[in-house]
Amino acid sequence: MITWIKGGEVIDPRSGTKRTLDIVIQKGKIERLLPPGNFSPPGDIDLKIIDASGMIVTPGLIDMHVHFREPGEEYKETIATGSQAAAAGGFTAVACMPNTNPINDSRSVTDFILERARKANLTRVYPVAAISRGLRSESLTEFGDLKQAGAVAVSDDGRPVTSSELMRRAIEYARFFNLPVISHCEDLDLSNKGVMHEGTISTRLGLRGVPAASEEIMVVREILLAKLTGYPVHIAHVSTEGSVTFIKQAKEEGVPVTAETAPHYFSLDHTALTDFDTNAKMRPPLREPKDVEAIKRGLSQGVIDVIATDHAPHSPLEKDVEFDNAAFGIIGLETALSLTLALVRDGVIDLPTAIAKLSYNPASILSVKGGFIEEGKEADLTVIDLNSEYVVQKEGFKSKSHNSPFIGWKMTGRAILTMVGGRIVWESNEQRNPDS
Amino acid sequence: MYRFNHKDLLGMDQLSVNDINMILDTADAFVEISSRDIKKVPTLRGKSVVSFFYEPSTRTKASFEMAAKRLSADTLSLSATDSSMVKGETLIDTARNLQAMNPDIIILRHSSSGAPHLLARYVDAGVINAGDGMHEHPTQALLDLFTIRKKKGRIKGLRVVIIGDIAHSRVARSDIIGLRKMGADVTISGPPTMIPVDAESLGVKIVFDPAKALRNKDVIMMLRIQLERQNGIQFPSLREYSLFFGLNKELMKGAKKDVIIMHPGPINRGVEITGDVADGPSSVILDQVSNGVAIRMALLYLLIGGGRGDNLD
Numbered sequence A: 001m002i003t004w005i006k007g008g009e010v011i012d013p014r015s016g017t018k019r020t021l022d023i024v025i026q027k028g029k030i031e032r033l034l035p036p037g038n039f040s041p042p043g044d045i046d047l048k049i050i051d052a053s054g055m056i057v058t059p060g061l062i063d064m065h066v067h068f069r070e071p072g073e074e075y076k077e078t079i080a081t082g083s084q085a086a087a088a089g090g091f092t093a094v095a096c097m098p099n100t101n102p103i104n105d106s107r108s109v110t111d112f113i114l115e116r117a118r119k120a121n122l123t124r125v126y127p128v129a130a131i132s133r134g135l136r137s138e139s140l141t142e143f144g145d146l147k148q149a150g151a152v153a154v155s156d157d158g159r160p161v162t163s164s165e166l167m168r169r170a171i172e173y174a175r176f177f178n179l180p181v182i183s184h185c186e187d188l189d190l191s192n193k194g195v196m197h198e199g200t201i202s203t204r205l206g207l208r209g210v211p212a213a214s215e216e217i218m219v220v221r222e223i224l225l226a227k228l229t230g231y232p233v234h235i236a237h238v239s240t241e242g243s244v245t246f247i248k249q250a251k252e253e254g255v256p257v258t259a260e261t262a263p264h265y266f267s268l269d270h271t272a273l274t275d276f277d278t279n280a281k282m283r284p285p286l287r288e289p290k291d292v293e294a295i296k297r298g299l300s301q302g303v304i305d306v307i308a309t310d311h312a313p314h315s316p317l318e319k320d321v322e323f324d325n326a327a328f329g330i331i332g333l334e335t336a337l338s339l340t341l342a343l344v345r346d347g348v349i350d351l352p353t354a355i356a357k358l359s360y361n362p363a364s365i366l367s368v369k370g371g372f373i374e375e376g377k378e379a380d381l382t383v384i385d386l387n388s389e390y391v392v393q394k395e396g397f398k399s400k401s402h403n404s405p406f407i408g409w410k411m412t413g414r415a416i417l418t419m420v421g422g423r424i425v426w427e428s429n430e431q432r433n434p435d436s
Numbered sequence B: 001m002y003r004f005n006h007k008d009l010l011g012m013d014q015l016s017v018n019d020i021n022m023i024l025d026t027a028d029a030f031v032e033i034s035s036r037d038i039k040k041v042p043t044l045r046g047k048s049v050v051s052f053f054y055e056p057s058t059r060t061k062a063s064f065e066m067a068a069k070r071l072s073a074d075t076l077s078l079s080a081t082d083s084s085m086v087k088g089e090t091l092i093d094t095a096r097n098l099q100a101m102n103p104d105i106i107i108l109r110h111s112s113s114g115a116p117h118l119l120a121r122y123v124d125a126g127v128i129n130a131g132d133g134m135h136e137h138p139t140q141a142l143l144d145l146f147t148i149r150k151k152k153g154r155i156k157g158l159r160v161v162i163i164g165d166i167a168h169s170r171v172a173r174s175d176i177i178g179l180r181k182m183g184a185d186v187t188i189s190g191p192p193t194m195i196p197v198d199a200e201s202l203g204v205k206i207v208f209d210p211a212k213a214l215r216n217k218d219v220i221m222m223l224r225i226q227l228e229r230q231n232g233i234q235f236p237s238l239r240e241y242s243l244f245f246g247l248n249k250e251l252m253k254g255a256k257k258d259v260i261i262m263h264p265g266p267i268n269r270g271v272e273i274t275g276d277v278a279d280g281p282s283s284v285i286l287d288q289v290s291n292g293v294a295i296r297m298a299l300l301y302l303l304i305g306g307g308r309g310d311n312l313d
């Protein structure tokens, strides 16, 4: 069988391609990339034509920061439902953080996650293993064994490494296995049970605040450790102006550091909390307008390399409660692309840059396949309609949870088809069984 | 024509100047009832008021109960020690159970900021916030405004200083919002560890040292130091707190002669205020308590009986 994606504008940030091309796919691979009118399919073969005229075709999007709740909290999300949400959002691959129950700090949990991902058979799922056993910041996990099992990076996301000594050794040890180290930057002492950003709104609402410095102190620590060890550290979910400034300076000095932000940090600020909306409660918290502007600047200046969702599903049990008691985190897989495209429309970044931050850059940081479009490579592709308008609806999520502050938002632009290894895993308005 | 048009009282934030004047004027009328021999009117006969306290509070609870009884409403009060609330029932479950009893008003005291807002989304009854976390305590602010207006004849243009743990105080927040709305000039004072970040955004001035802050003020509001917060991080000891931030006779020498001293109670004598000052001629602390009943009667009346119609403000 041959799949022929016809007439789409191919955007490939790595090669700089931005023109109309036909893509011919066979046996899961991109067989040919050629200008329209040049392909004549052989008559004796099964042919599927995807009309992509007026659409753009990009490398399959890669989200390097999600929380699928399996094992342990399957009522919030499973690897299968999370993969469906990812596919619907245009993502062909995700990297899932280790703070499950049990925690992914051993081969058996990594094996389990990969087994579930194989069963779900939708997007690629890359496990991120814990840095420390039990996320307790005391002793290292078996990086080598975990890598052999399939872990693509290490991180104690969800509970940061409090010991600077342990973090230093983790970075040094990760170097031997070429494993990326991802850091959730937060000084838990300084966060002091805070539930939102510390500023005018926390003062107004009488909610405990998390100062921007709580993130920035750790960002600076990780920069210094990257400098000390000479091995890269990836900073997760950057949310403050200060963090952007410190990372920028580090990059200019040649310190090996990369960074990601999440769409909510460039789309919302702390005023989203004024009605005690628990769907706007996450860690790090929504910051101030000046921080939002700094995040946008960081994206446009290349200080922030990656847009990742920090997709964190929670059920009403954790969210329909008093603000203090509500869980941190929001879902993001199904709104990330639209929110990023809004940045493009606003002129913050151009389209190839946006796509790079959603595909090529995370692929390079994690050293996983994909992230670019080239003959002979796996056909992981996303077809995007830049003009499709829709309103985000609670009932519309493929994710098992719907804890999103973007419900009711009018969006423009979305993925209409997601393809993993030549198979369509999602197509606009219908969930396809990939094997049929 | 102006009409009081609210289902709930969640915070001072939601009230207009007209609303506040209406509440204070209504309270004036109820003060008269409280001075009669028979302190009861049939205004809210057949109406029911449920008070629901997740945090212990003898005073506020008693004040609301007294207010409801003087208006002849049926009252039911539940507290956190009652079984259903300690068995892990969520606030929303509890709200649905309360709603099933079809009360007209639910009065909620809760340790989490925003809890009354959550409750109000799930019940048809009017919700009165009797103090939520570190957020607001609107009935306290209203009784404070009422007391100031009675003592000083006006609120607009007065200079008020609030001294103490501003950061963790819902009373301070509600007082600040109310006073600013009514045109008073507000200064906050206390150790920098207890002044919230970006406090200026509330429209107040900050003068850390109480001795300086209370000069030329018409009203001094002292806040209670919560002894349970005394962990050696916000301030080193009660002794040192009282030395540098407590109100005493010596400090009062720098105050205006006709200043009034307020405190939401209960007082920690010798900590934030010395006994002689709390009981002295400038103190209006007991007036606050009796005015509290009148204000709460006014609110129950306006929220239940005062008629909700078109609001022109």
Ligand SMILES: [Zn+2]
Residues within 6 Å of the ligand: A157, A158, A184, A236, A237, A283, A284
């Ligand atoms: Zn994190």
Ligand SMILES: [Zn+2]
Residues within 6 Å of the ligand: A065, A066, A067, A097, A157, A158, A310
């Ligand atoms: Zn995360």
